[in-house]
Amino acid sequence: MNGSERILKTLMDHGINESFGYPGGSIIPLFDAIYETGGKFKNILTRHEQAAAHAADAYARVKGTAGIAIATSGPGATNLITGIATAHLDSSPLIAFGGQVPVALLGNDAFQESDMMGITQPITKHNYQIRDPNKVGETITKSIKIATTGRPGPVYIEIPRDPQIGEVTKETPKNIQLPTYNPTMHGHPEQIKKAAKLILESSRPVIIAGGGVIISNASQELNQLVESTLTPVTTTLMGKGAFPENHPLCLGMLGMHGRKSANYAIIESDLIISLGCRFSDRITGNKDTFTNNAKLIHIDIDPAEIGKNIPVDLPIVGDLKCILKDLNMYIKAITDKHARTGKETGWSKKIKEINKLCNCNTDINTYPINPKKIIHELNTSIKDTDIITTGVGQHQMYAAHYLKRKYPRTFISSGGMGTMGFGFPAAIGAKIAKPGCEVYDIDGDGSFSMNIQELATLKEENIKVIPLIFENNYLGMVRQWLEIFYEKRYSGVNLGKSTDFTKIAEGYHLNGITTERSSEIAEALKQATKNPESTIITIKIEPESNILPMLPPDGSITEAFGGCITKKGHYFNI
């Protein structure tokens, strides 16, 4: 067995038998070993390494296990970078393999050599260079553990050409230890008891559910916490789907582009319970005014997140699922004595009422099409278990606001990094992870164009996903900023009207539908769903629609403007 075969054997021993990758000189031995497995290990050939990384990242997010991307040295490896950085900021267990020039040539500026250990270091949870084929098994086992446990994150493995070919002479050790790596799982019982008390003593509590709830599979525990205390829940973009969005206490996304109901709850609350959320600037707006004198319980598996951006009153470090289980237990023990479980309070009633006011009408039949209408049709037609991926921009925020998701891991978006071009390859990764689900990519004409070459992957690998392109011929989000904050000085945002996505789809021998009428969207979706092959739906939308509410730059969440609340100025004068 050579090093390459050991790579695949170790991955398959861990239940991983799919990858996304693109070959090249320094990684040929690994691709040769893939050939040798006769289909037991399958590589999806993407048309760009960036797409391979995004697909593997989304695969990991949907499945909750490691996703594998493979590239050659030099340009192949550097093309992975945007994908690795995206996985890093969204804590996704991507494992990226990069080839490298032979060990003897390292540092000599050989053909297609780049210092990937240096380049990937700031954007990975960890990276390894394997120089000895006997270390392959051990290194990959460690990498999988590092990538998937604790706060997950990408691991980059660089393997020069010779250890890929070199003979493996030793068995992989049975008991592989990582002495310096030991993420805290169980929260401190005293802290959790205090949290239970604080929650029950508070009169206006609110939960922020972040991506951590989804990563630790803690949705059920969160549900229990909400039902027993009737605490309203806001979610971050990464937390979308952690809590069912048809629940009357689900306020949707908070923050810079947050729903008014969500930001209102934060402003008015006396206790914020943050679950696996890192308080990025897109959540807090101006950090100094964010908590507005409310107490803050911050639960996170990464101790470095606690107190990093917002001062904390009660920190708990550990795995959310474990901590929420304990928290629910303590709350039950207390409430059993006082018998207040599940009782409506003035706060919960008020929140439900405001939340209803914020559920504005999305069934808008205008010409040109209002983007809300597309989301409306999706809400009507897709299954709760289907998967939505998104690009980055206005369409992403429309989806974040109006799309109702009930289950975790069914909404896949690039949050921290905000990577345009993520949605389409992510849809491919999601479909490979869950072939039984329909996968829709809500995308913009700008975002979609960034990885448009993956249409070839769809056709050749016979993968069915449905990209929905919100075509406004603008880079919409930047245009919105220029309109509102730069007096409509539209610099570098006009995409022109020369692109015909349906014709492009046809060029790849795929189906394309273009529509500009609200009444045709439902039918287009129906056709695309029915078709066993991918259909690319292009929807021409109102070119200058704005996604609101939004915050001015560096503004506090009380300064949010726009958006629909039916009684204007009824609850807060914004």
Add this chain to the structure above:
Amino acid sequence: MNTQTHIIAMHVIDEPGVLTKISGLFTRRGFNIDTITVGKTETKGTSRITVSLHCNEKTIEQLEKQLNKMIDILKVTNVTDNSIVRELCIITINIKNETARTELINYTKIYPAKIVDMNHTSMTLEFTDQPENIEEFLKKIQQFGIKEMVRTGIIGINKNR
């Protein structure tokens, strides 16, 4: 928030690239290193990196947490307080005349500085002490004209409890 000099000692796995990873973290997160030293430890295969930096309590807390996350770091110890802290300094000083020479030799009798080299025009001293004492000594001998100076950076160890 008050700022002061903090000294952090890290036990790390002795492998290529570890120092880059650690110094990269400092740069990336905006922590400014004043001194950094690396050396062997009591355990084979591990090194000790000692870093001193001037910052406030919040920054040092965040730094320690970020360092603790690094897989190549075995242990992070704050050796700012209740510790033995030393730095070594080698100074070559110009000697203009005999009076200066005699005066300098007198300084080495009062301060724990050792003469390690000498010729007609210069004298080289070795001085090991707490960084603040080194500063004080340097101020005193500045008048002679320092030709060249090298400092190791700070190392520290916690006192026995």
